[in-house]
Amino acid sequence: MKTTTIFQIIAKTQDLASLRQIAFATALLSSFSLFAEKIEVDGIYYNLKGDGTAEVTYRGDDEDGWMYFSADDLYVGDVDIPSQFEYSGATYQVTSLGNDAFAGSKYMTSLFLPSTLSLIGTGIFSLCNSLEYISVDDMNPNFISQDGVLYKRNPLSISFVPRNISGDISLLDDLKEISSGAFQNCVNLTSITLPSEVTTIADGAFNNCVNLQEIFMNDKLESIGEYAFSKCNSLMLVDFPKSLKSIKAAAFADCASLSYVLIHEGLQSIGKMAFYNCQNIGGIQLPSTLT
16 A cells, blocks of 8 residues: 555545544555565575564565475575675664574574574574574673573573584573473483572473483572473483472483482472383482472
């Protein structure tokens, strides 16, 4: 709809119906200016916005468009998102990653995010099974990375963990919670050290980390969620801290190699099937505080 048409409607406004027409037309015009054009620059796809900013997006004409391309035609290898770029004589600042931006990019191995990035959508890393590392420009006020893990600042929280991350991982010191499913299916993770301020390991946080061998827990941890470490088949020993109050349902279910579980005074509850099918555990000493 053209701007002149809106003005014509305004000029003839006599009743509520016309006012509704104005509202609809204005919203429609706004949506056109917000995503004026989709382009490709140096292998990165963008939606150009009318305010001089750009959003990284998927290849294809709609949200499912990436599904019609082979993985070789999507984002591959080490992907570096710039803070700005030139197009048709104008400079655009990259401020966001749109929904499904990298979806289906199973050959993308690392990602660099610029200082200008302020917003990350949903479904960004669907099927990015080879992604090993995410790094962020040190000047970014909204996001930060360490050991390849992406965090959101203020308050600090885990935003995304690359599913192909490997080795021994240490997390940022001020982190207070390991969010639900944060490391789920990180099959190459071998060791994790919890920061001193973490009080909660949420549901499924390390579910199916089949090569996780060691957990270094802190002395402020209070709760371990449902299925938090289920199917961690390489885990042999768990020494819970004295601060721990609850182990929820199926937290360590199907940990085939788990043999030694050390529980201290202070633990109050153990959920159903918390150690289900842990056939190598010889015995557990239950504390007097258990209710």
